Amino acid sequence: xxxxxxxxxxxxxxxxxxxxxxxxxxxxxxxxxxxxxxxxxxxxxxxxxxxxxxxxxxxxxxxxxxxxxxxxxxxxxxxxxxxxxx
Numbered sequence: 246x247x248x249x250x251x252x253x254x255x256x257x258x259x260x261x262x263x264x265x266x267x268x269x270x271x272x273x274x275x276x277x278x279x280x281x282x283x284x285x286x287x288x289x290x291x292x293x294x295x296x297x298x299x300x301x302x303x304x305x306x307x308x309x310x311x312x313x314x315x316x317x318x319x320x321x322x323x324x325x326x327x328x329x330x331x
Contacts, residue, residue: 252285259283259293 260283262276263269281295 248288251291255291255293256283256285259285 257267260267260279261269262272262274262279264275264279281297283293284296285291285293
């Protein structure tokens with residue numbers, strides 16, 4: 246648990262921006278250049294490094310119809326799936 250806490254602390258210090266629930270007083274805004282994950286490791290000496298992430302998909306506009314794929318369980322299958330209702 247101590248190692249995990251050290252990795253989280255090092256990662257928080259490495260990200261010099263505010264993002265989501267992680268707010269920093271010294272860096273109040275988001276930085277588009279920091280669009281990456283921060284990988285961390287090490288036990289005696291904790292290290293961090295950026296890892297690029299793929300572009301996030303664009304959200305569908307409100308009221309858009311989403312494509313529906315084939316059924317999860319083909320006809321005659323013994324598996325059942327529950328319908329999703331809203």
